[in-house]
Amino acid sequence: MSDTSTNFLVVHEWAYGLTEIAHILSLALSIGLIALVDLRLLGVGPREVTPARLLRATAIGTVIGLVTAVTSGLLIASTDPVRYFNHPTMRLKLAAVVVGLVFNYALHNRVARGAYSPAAGRIVAVLSLAVWTTAVFGGIFYAFT
Amino acid sequence: MTLAAIGRAIQDVSVFTAVRESVYVYPIILSTHLACIAVFGGLILVTNLRLLGWMLTDVPVDALIQSLRPWKQAGFIVMVTCGALLGASKAEEYLANPFFLTKLTLLAGVALHGLYFGGKVYRREERLISPSMARAAAVLSLMLWIGVVSMGRWIAYYDPPSPVEQQFSQPAP
Numbered sequence: 001m002s003d004t005s006t007n008f009l010v011v012h013e014w015a016y017g018l019t020e021i022a023h024i025l026s027l028a029l030s031i032g033l034i035a036l037v038d039l040r041l042l043g044v045g046p047r048e049v050t051p052a053r054l055l056r057a058t059a060i061g062t063v064i065g066l067v068t069a070v071t072s073g074l075l076i077a078s079t080d081p082v083r084y085f086n087h088p089t090m091r092l093k094l095a096a097v098v099v100g101l102v103f104n105y106a107l108h109n110r111v112a113r114g115a116y117s118p119a120a121g122r123i124v125a126v127l128s129l130a131v132w133t134t135a136v137f138g139g140i141f142y143a144f145t
Numbered sequence: 146m147t148l149a150a151i152g153r154a155i156q157d158v159s160v161f162t163a164v165r166e167s168v169y170v171y172p173i174i175l176s177t178h179l180a181c182i183a184v185f186g187g188l189i190l191v192t193n194l195r196l197l198g199w200m201l202t203d204v205p206v207d208a209l210i211q212s213l214r215p216w217k218q219a220g221f222i223v224m225v226t227c228g229a230l231l232g233a234s235k236a237e238e239y240l241a242n243p244f245f246l247t248k249l250t251l252l253a254g255v256a257l258h259g260l261y262f263g264g265k266v267y268r269r270e271e272r273l274i275s276p277s278m279a280r281a282a283a284v285l286s287l288m289l290w291i292g293v294v295s296m297g298r299w300i301a302y303y304d305p306p307s308p309v310e311q312q313f314s315q316p317a318p
Contacts, residue, residue, distance in 0.1 A: 013302065017302050021294070021298050021299070024179070025294055027183055028186030028187065028190075029187070029190065031180075031187065032183050033190070035183065036187050044216075045213075046208075046209055046213060048204045049209075061190070132183070133180050136179050137176040139179075140172050140175050141172050141176065144168075
């Protein structure tokens with residue numbers, strides 16, 4: 001049912017390595033840009049720009065990063081789908097990513113556009129940093145537990 | 146003293162041995178290393194895209210770089226500390242790993258890049274920065290950091306030749 005012996009990434013080790021590099025670079029791109037908006041919402045980022053302006057400037061990069069990170073992540077998981085899906089740490093990571101994506105576009109960005117109070121901005125920023133950090137830790141701990 | 150002996154001496158320091166043999170500390174340090182790569186990478190990217198004139202062009206370059214600097218420095222320090230702990234705890238294996246050595250070389254390139262472009266671009270008043278110098282600095286910085294991250298990931302993909310293979314590759318006496 002889950003015969004992965006002909007999976008491209010299993011057959012070609014270089015492709016697996018390249019996919020992992022794409023995963024790390026794209027997560028740095030997306031989480032890095034989201035974190036920058038979060039820092040600004042916390043009042044410690046670049047003061048020359050409003051959170052709304054910063055969000056507009058980084059939105060495209062964030063989308064490209066998120067799409068690439070999710071795609072490469074699914075490709076990596078396809079090499080051993082049963083183990084990935086059944087692993088508790090990976091389930092935590094999956095949950096963090098799904099919650100993070102919904103949170104980012106349903107609430108985080110709306111607050112960053114200035115629709116709510118600065119206090120709401122700080123709360124959203126802390127939650128955003130927490131959920132994406134959980135995703136990163138979940139991914140690494142999968143390999144160690 | 147061979148490279149392997151130096152590596153063994155480093156990783157035998159008690160704190161590095163403790164990191165290597167721990168169940169949870171090692172992955173926690175690795176996760177922190179990666180989380181810092183994410184935040185630090187975003188800051189590096191925004192700095193360099195601004196220098197290329199691709200984003201936030203209405204914000205002065207020097208003001209933007211200056212306001213990002215404390216976060217870049219903090220991220221860099223945590224990232225390098227974690228990286229050094231990880232590397233030192235497996236020093237013998239890593240010093241024989243071509244991807245690790247390439248990563249170190251690229252990091253030396255990052256240092257040279259900082260020495261050369263620091264005063265010319267990153268710490269200069271906007272009106273004094275030459276646009277071509279700014280573009281060169283930005284492109285080089287991005288290439289160096291993408292290389293560092295890529296080589297870091299590929300450290301895990303190097304299989305050292307096994308003792309048996311080494312035995313066979315030696316010329317007959």
